[in-house]
Amino acid sequence: MSDRTMHWDNVYATKGEAEVSWFQDSPTISRDMIRAANPDHDAAIIDIGGGASRLVDALLQDGYRDLTVLDLSANALGVAKTRIGQASSAVDWIVADATTWRPARTYDVWHDRAAFHFLTDPRDRAAYVERLRSAIAPGGQIIIATFAPDGPEKCSGLPVQRHDSASLAAELGPEFELVETRRETHHTPWNSTQAFQFSRFRRQK
Numbered sequence: 001m002s003d004r005t006m007h008w009d010n011v012y013a014t015k016g017e018a019e020v021s022w023f024q025d026s027p028t029i030s031r032d033m034i035r036a037a038n039p040d041h042d043a044a045i046i047d048i049g050g051g052a053s054r055l056v057d058a059l060l061q062d063g064y065r066d067l068t069v070l071d072l073s074a075n076a077l078g079v080a081k082t083r084i085g086q087a088s089s090a091v092d093w094i095v096a097d098a099t100t101w102r103p104a105r106t107y108d109v110w111h112d113r114a115a116f117h118f119l120t121d122p123r124d125r126a127a128y129v130e131r132l133r134s135a136i137a138p139g140g141q142i143i144i145a146t147f148a149p150d151g152p153e154k155c156s157g158l159p160v161q162r163h164d165s166a167s168l169a170a171e172l173g174p175e176f177e178l179v180e181t182r183r184e185t186h187h188t189p190w191n192s193t194q195a196f197q198f199s200r201f202r203r204q205k
């Protein structure tokens with residue numbers, strides 16, 4: 001097991017769903033951006049580093065039928081599956097590292113909140129983008145949320161690379177065009193604040 005996997009499995013084994021800084025009761029911006037990216041309920045959507053997030057619950061509620069959640073922590077996915085119960089069998093759960101995973105199919109929408117920002121080594125970011133490019137068809141959309149340039153330097157005790165839409169555009173390359181970018185002041189469960197940015201890109205056809 002890699003150090004990365006051990007770190008995250010330990011986090012989800014020792015902390016409750018709402019005891020982590022990134023917890024959101026309602027993932028509003030993600031949900032809005034996914035709807036804007038593709039309102040078709042047959043759209044294939046993948047949440048990268050989805051962890052125990054309630055986004056998948058919200059998307060099921062919204063009527064989406066082709067949902068995948070990928071995370072390197074089996075414990076994290078276990079928390080989400082238990083919470084969702086029977087409806088979780090309609091979701092594809094993948095335990096994998098986003099930098100080494102081999103996508104077996106394509107998706108219409110790729111969402112990542114607070115996983116990409118842990119990739120502080122440019123080689124890991126390049127490996128992630130390589131997976132993204134093989135998993136997203138032309139016309140598909142990408143939503144990446146990270147700490148903003150004025151956000152914290154660490155998340156879950158690990159160093160992060162902060163981003164804005166320009167640095168993400170540079171990582172993704174010219175065939176991805178920026179559609180929108182939004183800032184969010186996230187309130188942690190203990191009511192401190194963290195500056196996030198959410199950027200949405202379209203892969204050109």
Ligand SMILES: C[S@@+](CC[C@H](N)C(=O)[O-])C[C@H]1O[C@@H](n2cnc3c(N)ncnc32)[C@H](O)[C@@H]1O
Binds near residue numbers: 008022023024115
């Ligand atoms: C800060 S949490 C955010 C979880 C979720 N996206 C949310 O918004 O609640 C980061 C998540 O990314 C996962 N993660 C970190 N690095 C990863 C990687 N290289 N590949 C896949 N998942 C990763 C962790 O296990 C964790 O669940």
